[in-house]
Amino acid sequence: MVENVVTLAIIVAQIMAIVGPLLLAVAYTTWAERKVIGAMQLRQGPMTVGPWGLLQPIADGAKLFLKETVIPSGANKVVFIAAPMITFVLALIGWAVIPFAEGWVIADINVGILYLLAVSSLGVYGVVMAGWASNSRYAFLGAMRSSAQMISYEIAIGLIIINVLITAGSLNLTEIVLAQQSVWYIIPHFPMFIVFIAAILAETNRHPFDLPEDESSLVTGYNVEYSSMAFALFFLGEYANMILMSAIAVILFLGGWLPPIDIAPFNWIPGPIWFILKICAVLFIFFWARATLPRYRYDQLMRLGWKVFLPFSLLWVVLTSGVLLAFDML
């Protein structure tokens, strides 16, 4: 009995150790995004609250927290309130299997990569439920777009993951990272890396694929009826998801916590630092895309997903397995 309690306490402590910093990271991701985009557009970004606007995210959070929660009269209350919670929780539970360094992981399960795929495939529920429960046409349209988009791109993501896992020969995330000791998979699988980045932009509903919240045609899409904390949960969920997806990209293609070259100045820096630096680099691509690219039209988005990414990644699976088989590297 005592053992059980101790185990439970350790697990809770581990969860807190990840979720706490993660929430802080989410808050400062929004700040970083505004700063980066500001710089790209020759502006300064947030500057008023705190030095260099550093307290801006805290102020935003406090503001949302203090606002009144409005539930539309025709809304389905339970589903309406559950939707943002689901989005937020899903953005957090994926971190259970993310290894920050060898052994630095809450749950080192054998099917880690499938777990991540499962979690990301669930993300669509928050959006669909929100859109339906709001009892609003804009919200419902946004939800429809979002789920069609997420399902379409998930298939491409699944195929890309297959490439990585047959190369690594394991579904365990730690082993996938360790398999990249000789060469990061971004090098042999470079085209897949590009497709993966584009697909995770679509999967997280980010620019240039942010049609579900396309403000010029749908007001803001599925979350149009949300306010205060419920909205904040969506917002946090979206950014937490971005960070999670970046972490997955780092693990699959950028060698996780491994230093770029295993020699003196690089391997002095501990693994988790490398991991976080790489996540930041991928996050930068998210910001960069948002500042640079115009929004896709919906049919073009679907065309890209089904007619370009899907066949291409399928072809790459055939190619990868062919090469691995030919050189007896399976």
Next chain:
Amino acid sequence: MSTSYLFPAAPELLLILSGLVLLLVGSFKDHAAGARLVSTLALVTLAVAFFATIIVTPGAAIYAFREHFVLDAFAGFMKGVVFLGALGTLLIAQPYLRQEKLERFEYALLVLFSTAGMGLLLSANSFLALYVALELMTLPLYVMAAFKRDTFKSTEAGLKYFVLGALASGMLLYGISLVYGFTGTISFTALQDIYAAGDVRLPIGALVGLVFIAAGLAFKLGAVPFHMWTPDVYEGAPTAVTAFFAAAPKIAAMGLTVRVFAEPFGAFVADWQQIVIAVAVGSMALGAFGAIGQTNIKRLMAYSGIGHVGYALVGLAAGTERGVYGVLVYMTLYLFMTVGTFAVILTLRRRGQELERVQDFAGLSKEQPLLALAAAIFMFSLAGIPPLAGFFGKLYVFLAAVDAGLIALAVFGVLMSVVGAYYYLRIVKLMYFDAPPEPFDKTIEPELQAVLVVTTAVTALFIVFPGPILGTAQVAASALFP
């Protein structure tokens, strides 16, 4: 026991591969021209598959795919019959699709995949293979039923068939899982070996599973008490599709039923005999009495089909090699009669409109004496009047039943054929003694002509040359009773 790799499944592999290739051909060609090309190639494929079946069918059983697949004389025979049925019905579908503006290349593809499913079904040697092949066979059928997608009746038929088919699959799967749970194996061979050994009794749970499997199979056969879908689906589906339904899948399902009862459960004749007898009696009675009030020829053919399944099941009920032999002969002859009858139905047109009412046969003999003669031959044969083919089919199954001591069943069967003769003969009466209200269209498309000639010839001349069918059916039946 000899095993082999891929080779025994050559006909089915051919069908599937050609389906894949034709899918590409159809996608890249223009609509009508592409549909015609794909249909022609599909017909060629089916013909090649038929001959390939004859070539690959061995004397002794060959196993493949880790014994999920078996090719013996029984499977070879039934496959040959089924492929012929698919070939014939695809051929008579061509003019129909042209006239009804339904020329889309998917039709031939669906026939190919469904036929491949039938072939694999007849060769299934485990419940897993059985289930997967069954789904491959039926999934295209649902789509084909709804092929005339702009009409309410056709879509309704497709939906009805799909929902009830899914229910049947569910029951079948439930039965399979019970059998697996209580016996620990899904392999037909293993089941046969275990129970052939001696006085092992079938576990009661597996018996319940057997009942569920029988229910699922009865659904696919369209036998009482799971026949309700047949009249509606037959009526709603496009006539060419109805012809296909009445011919190929029904025969494949019958072959499967025979194999399931004779092979894995062959040692438990006493356990399943009552089920089969009940189903046969119900089907014969419903087929005979249900058809009397029908005014739509497709509905009438549906009831006729239910009745014929009942007669064929009389042979299975006997549970002997002779009984199975009777079933095989019956189904083969049934194929020719049905395809021929549907060729007649597809030929009947007035000002380009297809005719579906029984009344529309009136006065056919005055305008097209040859067509009317063919139709009369099919009707007499379906009624089981000597010396036509249908009589011999009934004769063999009833003889087998008498042999096995099921005299009452045989007598009941004869009585029901007398009742059933009424509505077949009514059509003959309409054709020969009534006047047509309006003239029929004169042209008979070449595809229909060819099929009509072949089917009429087989039906009428079976008594003269019974050898090929009887001989191969004998070999096929003995394969199940080594």
Next chain:
Amino acid sequence: MTVALAVFYLLAGITIASGVMVISARNPVHSVLFMILAFFNSAGLFVLAGAEFLAMVLIVVYVGAVAVLFLFVVMMLDIDVVAMRQGFMKYLPVGALVGLVLLIELFLVFGTLRIADAPIAASVPTPEGVTNTEALGAVLYTEYFFAFQLAGIILLVAIIGAITLTLRDRGPIKRQNISEQVHRDRTKSVRMRRVEPGRGL
């Protein structure tokens, strides 16, 4: 051990409860959501049973793809639950009677059952030291290769069928040709013309 047991009862309890809710919820969308909850908890049960691969696939395939589409259809259909339930009370007595008879029959059948009636052929457990994914893959691509490939063909047929029934050729419509757009350059679209003053083009 006790923890695992407690988790099992929790998951199994929620599964059954949500199963009941699927058929009893008034709102069809709620029914689907409860079904998803049931899937989710079943995945949890799979994990408890040591079948982690199946658990994940259950979520990815059923919850992540199938149920979403299902949810969509249900959301977009305007199902009138009141009308659907109209005949319910009328048929309830007959249905209940049939159910009761079936139940009694089942008891009669299984009453004679010996639980110790072990299956004749033993099932094969996962070999030691092999992960579940590997073990599944090993039989899927050897022993059950036949069924696996056929399942693939069934899916292909399903695609063909769905397209056959729904794709409509809308005639001549303007389509976007992406490669043409991308390969367009200045020389193809702009021409420099010297325009004489006062003459116009």
